[in-house]
Amino acid sequence: MWExxxxxxxxxxxxRNVGSIExxxxxxEAGALSCxxxxxxxxxIENNIIKDAKFQTFGCxxxxxxxxxxxxxxxxxxIDEAKKITNKQIAQELDGLPxxxxxxxxxxxxxxxxxxxxxxxxxxxxxxENSSQTVCHCYDVTKDEIIKxxxxxxxxxxxxxSKITSAxxxxxxxxxxxxxxxxxxxxxxxxxxxxNPIQKIIKINDVIQNIISPELQKDFGDIxxxxxxxxxxxxxxxxxxxxxxxxxxTLKNFVETKLxxxxxxxxxxxEE
Amino acid sequence: xxxxxxxxxxxxxxxxxxxxxxxxxxxxxxxxxxSMYDPARESAKAIETARExxxxxxxxxxxxxxxxxxxxxxxxNTAIKGVIEKHATSENNHIITTQIEHPCVLAPYEFLAxxxxxxxxxxxxxxxxxxxxxxxxxxxxxxxxxxIMHANNETGAVYPVEELxxxxxxxxxxxxxxxxxxxxxxxxPINLKDTxxxxxxxxxxxxxxxxxxxxxxxxxxxxxxxxxxxxxxxNLLRAGTQNTPYIVGLGKASELAKNYLEYENxxxxxxxxxxxxxxxxxxxxxxxxxxxxxxxPNTTNIGFEYIEGELILLYLNDLGxxxxxxxxxxxxxxxxxxxxxxxxxxxxxxHGSIRFSLSRxxxxxxxxxxxxxxxxxxxxxxxxxxxxxxxxxxxxNN
Numbered sequence: 001m002w003e004x005x006x007x008x009x010x011x012x013x014x015x016r017n018v019g020s021i022e023x024x025x026x027x028x029e030a031g032a033l034s035c036x037x038x039x040x041x042x043x044x045i046e047n048n049i050i051k052d053a054k055f056q057t058f059g060c061x062x063x064x065x066x067x068x069x070x071x072x073x074x075x076x077x078x079i080d081e082a083k084k085i086t087n088k089q090i091a092q093e094l095d096g097l098p099x100x101x102x103x104x105x106x107x108x109x110x111x112x113x114x115x116x117x118x119x120x121x122x123x124x125x126x127x128x129e130n131s132s133q134t135v136c137h138c139y140d141v142t143k144d145e146i147i148k149x150x151x152x153x154x155x156x157x158x159x160x161x162s163k164i165t166s167a168x169x170x171x172x173x174x175x176x177x178x179x180x181x182x183x184x185x186x187x188x189x190x191x192x193x194x195x196n197p198i199q200k201i202i203k204i205n206d207v208i209q210n211i212i213s214p215e216l217q218k219d220f221g222d223i224x225x226x227x228x229x230x231x232x233x234x235x236x237x238x239x240x241x242x243x244x245x246x247x248x249x250t251l252k253n254f255v256e257t258k259l260x261x262x263x264x265x266x267x268x269x270x271e272e
Numbered sequence: 273x274x275x276x277x278x279x280x281x282x283x284x285x286x287x288x289x290x291x292x293x294x295x296x297x298x299x300x301x302x303x304x305x306x307s308m309y310d311p312a313r314e315s316a317k318a319i320e321t322a323r324e325x326x327x328x329x330x331x332x333x334x335x336x337x338x339x340x341x342x343x344x345x346x347x348x349n350t351a352i353k354g355v356i357e358k359h360a361t362s363e364n365n366h367i368i369t370t371q372i373e374h375p376c377v378l379a380p381y382e383f384l385a386x387x388x389x390x391x392x393x394x395x396x397x398x399x400x401x402x403x404x405x406x407x408x409x410x411x412x413x414x415x416x417x418x419x420i421m422h423a424n425n426e427t428g429a430v431y432p433v434e435e436l437x438x439x440x441x442x443x444x445x446x447x448x449x450x451x452x453x454x455x456x457x458x459x460x461p462i463n464l465k466d467t468x469x470x471x472x473x474x475x476x477x478x479x480x481x482x483x484x485x486x487x488x489x490x491x492x493x494x495x496x497x498x499x500x501x502x503x504x505x506x507n508l509l510r511a512g513t514q515n516t517p518y519i520v521g522l523g524k525a526s527e528l529a530k531n532y533l534e535y536e537n538x539x540x541x542x543x544x545x546x547x548x549x550x551x552x553x554x555x556x557x558x559x560x561x562x563x564x565x566x567x568x569p570n571t572t573n574i575g576f577e578y579i580e581g582e583l584i585l586l587y588l589n590d591l592g593x594x595x596x597x598x599x600x601x602x603x604x605x606x607x608x609x610x611x612x613x614x615x616x617x618x619x620x621x622x623h624g625s626i627r628f629s630l631s632r633x634x635x636x637x638x639x640x641x642x643x644x645x646x647x648x649x650x651x652x653x654x655x656x657x658x659x660x661x662x663x664x665x666x667x668x669n670n
Contacts, residue, residue, distance in 0.1 A: 012586060013587075018656050020660070033578070056658035058623075058658055058659060061586045064656060
């Protein structure tokens with residue numbers, strides 16, 4: 001049983017601003033049915049001010065609570081003010097969320113971002129990639145801490161990282177990102193003999209068909225190899241998880257990490 | 273507030289009669305059963321009486337075939353790792369199980385696979401029934417162990433382990449057969465002496481004994497390496513001072529469970545069916561996940577489309593109705609139930625799957641109350657869902 005704050009309980013039992021807005025000025029979405037949570041956010045905007053907000057959520061108690069409180073937080077705010085709301089602020093406003101449920105606040109933030117992007121036609125500013133960047137939102141673990149676990153504690157696998165930092169122990173969405181860091185920082189024990197271009201294409205195809213594809217199929221998705229040029233690999237990600245914004249990055253990371261691990265360190269994956 | 277406990281596959285209420293039998297062994301009957309004085313002999317005798325009751329409950333040939341353990345997980349680990357340690361060789365290193373096992377079987381298999389053993393996982397069809405032909409076709413001279421659950425904890429599907437054990441031995445007489453009987457014990461009859469099952473595990477708290485005690489049946493003549501090495505207890509097969517009061521409790525619970533089998537398969541089954549049919553006929557987005565031809569009498573698993581399971585449980589909790597869900601959110605991971613995924617439950621209802629499991633304590637009033645309230649909760653939650661178009665198609669009158 002999760003330890004939900006009274007505020008979380010109040011917001012999932014009596015959610016505020018449920019429903020849709022006819023002729024909404026902006027609609028934002030995050031998540032997907034296959035992933036187990038989806039949020040649709042409707043905004044009414046006048047003179048750059050959010051006049052009304054409504055939501056519909058498919059998800060657990062904390063997902064509904066995060067959506068509900070988000071609507072309360074943004075009504076009356078200017079677009080610029082709304083853009084600055086972080087997932088941590090959403091969680092704070094609910095008097096905290098269990099670590100396993102922090103991704104619900106991330107989903108709220110993503111839906112808001114999506115709605116504002118659809119309204120202003122501008123990409124919201126992405127957090128610059130740096131070492132203090134949060135990799136695991138559930139346990140608030142930064143890239144720095146993961147690198148430290150590799151260099152100082154001898155972590156070599158995703159499980160090792162989880163045991164040392166707790167990263168990835170809750171929702172698991174950061175697994176791909178962590179494996180990417182591992183592939184960059186964990187020294188390979190043996191040097192692989194270089195493959196000729198034909199061997200490489202065959203091996204990439206093999207890994208995709210026999211290892212990556214079955215993994216994705218478990219989540220109702222799939223992958224198709226489109227083209228290989230040197231170390232550049234083009235793939236098409238299919239199925240429901242590929243439409244889930246939250247999962248998209250980790251999905252591409254997962255494919256790249258596996259190919260790097262099993263074929264060549266230099267491989268870069270592109271999505272069609 | 274009412275408290276309606278419909279999560280008996282998670283754990284059960286301890287029967288008062290079980291507790292009464294246990295109590296003396298917390299008090300004056302505390303002597304170590306391995307010691308050499310009269311009170312110790314009393315403890316040892318109580319353990320042997322319990323062993324006879326468990327043997328009788330499972331239809332073992334003799335009480336000597338029963339080993340007491342701390343839980344179902346220990347029993348499964350003892351059987352799986354014990355067989356591998358004793359019988360596997362670099363040649364004979366193939367192990368088989370199913371995709372729908374409990375983690376106490378899947379995790380040891382993954383552990384062994386990492387160590388280099390070849391593990392095969394057999395799937396199920398859309399009704400959750402085992403692909404028997406495939407299973408039997410995978411058995412070779414290299415196969416050391418096959419593990420199959422008797423009944424599934426999430427869907428209640430029952431697997432024909434009695435016949436399967438015979439078919440497996442026809443293909444390789446040296447292959448050991450382990451059956452996880454944790455969810456079957458007390459719900460459906462088993463007569464182990466008429467089967468070729470080598471190992472069978474049970475857990476006390478699933479049939480009204482307390483948590484912390486289980487047993488492993490080992491058919492006579494089967495060798496395995498113990499999981500716990502130490503003293504000479506349990507015929508050198510499970511070291512550690514015997515937990516007299518809990519073992520006595522398991523014995524009493526086994527005796528009672530045997531007597532209640534008929535009630536389980538008539539009255540409990542009737543109430544389960546009433547709940548299941550009631551929900552399916554009144555809730556338009558309800559889909560049955562427990563579709564196997566053979567099922568235990570107390571379990572039904574129903575998926576509610578476009579609504580997430582944890583949210584349903586939280587709302588039911590407020591009404592005093594306690595059930596469980598295979599949704600990802602309740603497990604704290606991104607992965608919903610591996611059992612429902614193995615039977616290809618569509619993801620429209622996968623994340624909203626709720627398991628209701630009854631017991632001999634469940635009453636008609638409780639089922640009526642559940643039936644009165646569950647449709648209301650679902651209707652309320654459907655209004656929050658972003659899949660209004662799909663739901664309107666299912667609820668045309670709203």
